[in-house]
Amino acid sequence: MLHAQHLHVSLGRQTVLQDISFEARPGEVTALLGPNGSGKTTLLKTLAGLLPARGQLQWQGRPRNLQHGGQLHPSCGYLPQDCSTRSRLTVEDAVLLGRLGTLGWRVSTEQREAVRQQLATLGLAALAGRRLCELSGGQRQMVFLAQVLLREPSLLLLDEPISALDLQHQVQVMCTVREQTRERGLTSVVVLHDLNAALAYADCVLLLRQGRLVATGNTVDILTPATLAPVFGVTIHQAHTATGHSVLCPHTG
Numbered sequence: 001m002l003h004a005q006h007l008h009v010s011l012g013r014q015t016v017l018q019d020i021s022f023e024a025r026p027g028e029v030t031a032l033l034g035p036n037g038s039g040k041t042t043l044l045k046t047l048a049g050l051l052p053a054r055g056q057l058q059w060q061g062r063p064r065n066l067q068h069g070g071q072l073h074p075s076c077g078y079l080p081q082d083c084s085t086r087s088r089l090t091v092e093d094a095v096l097l098g099r100l101g102t103l104g105w106r107v108s109t110e111q112r113e114a115v116r117q118q119l120a121t122l123g124l125a126a127l128a129g130r131r132l133c134e135l136s137g138g139q140r141q142m143v144f145l146a147q148v149l150l151r152e153p154s155l156l157l158l159d160e161p162i163s164a165l166d167l168q169h170q171v172q173v174m175c176t177v178r179e180q181t182r183e184r185g186l187t188s189v190v191v192l193h194d195l196n197a198a199l200a201y202a203d204c205v206l207l208l209r210q211g212r213l214v215a216t217g218n219t220v221d222i223l224t225p226a227t228l229a230p231v232f233g234v235t236i237h238q239a240h241t242a243t244g245h246s247v248l249c250p251h252t253g
């Protein structure tokens with residue numbers, strides 16, 4: 001369980017997050033939503049231990065020191081929004097680095113197999129021998145996601161993991177995140193801009209606006225036109241598909 005109470009974060013002279021309190025539970029995907037600049041990345045980095053903050057943060061019943069920032073907490077798997085790199089490592093070796101703490105002089109067959117399986121799960125098997133610097137932005141971010149998942153973190157923090165992906169890979173990534181969250185009991189917080197992806201894959205939602213948490217709760221309760229319209233400043237309609245799924249569409253007029 002991740003329990004945040006009254007988090008405040010300042011960057012430079014700007015107060016970016018104010019009085020953020022919420023809980024995220026193991027085995028659940030929590031979607032972190034809000035307009036551009038509302039503070040999603042800042043909150044994710046704070047939860048990862050990368051930014052200093054005021055307030056209290058408890059992880060698995062233990063308080064975390066929020067004073068300094070700058071160091072990723074060992075239990076965290078953090079996927080940044082921007083995964084650009086000039087590295088000439090192959091995809092397979094880059095993913096293997098997820099197991100860095102357990103690697104010896106020789107990489108075992110079992111470790112190579114775990115890498116191949118993780119790549120296959122995300123639909124990336126064909127990229128195994130390619131170099132990181134030769135991949136597209138979306139491909140590179142998925143490779144880093146494979147690395148993060150291979151590390152088997154208990155707290156999974158993903159910053160816009162599907163914003164740069166085609167539809168097939170969006171589904172593959174979000175299904176993988178949901179499955180591994182359930183199977184391994186991960187506490188997963190995922191920044192998304194796609195409200196329908198949040199509806200389809202998230203159990204809970206944190207909705208930010210101008211650095212404040214304006215709504216938090218179960219996905220179906222929070223992702224409604226009445227809650228979303230004032231946050232995003234557009235009229236939103238909700239429709240139901242023949243299969244009973246709910247879909248949110250902005251008014252385009």
Ligand SMILES: Nc1ncnc2c1ncn2[C@@H]1O[C@H](COP(=O)(O)OP(=O)(O)OP(=O)(O)O)[C@@H](O)[C@H]1O
Pocket residue numbers: 011012013014016034035036037038039040041042043
């Ligand atoms: N290093 C920094 N120094 C000062 N202000 C910053 C810094 N980084 C971000 N900000 C400001 O903090 C606010 C929140 O930024 P953040 O990146 O957390 O937003 P976001 O919700 O993730 O946005 P987006 O959806 O565009 O990625 C913005 O107003 C931004 O300008």
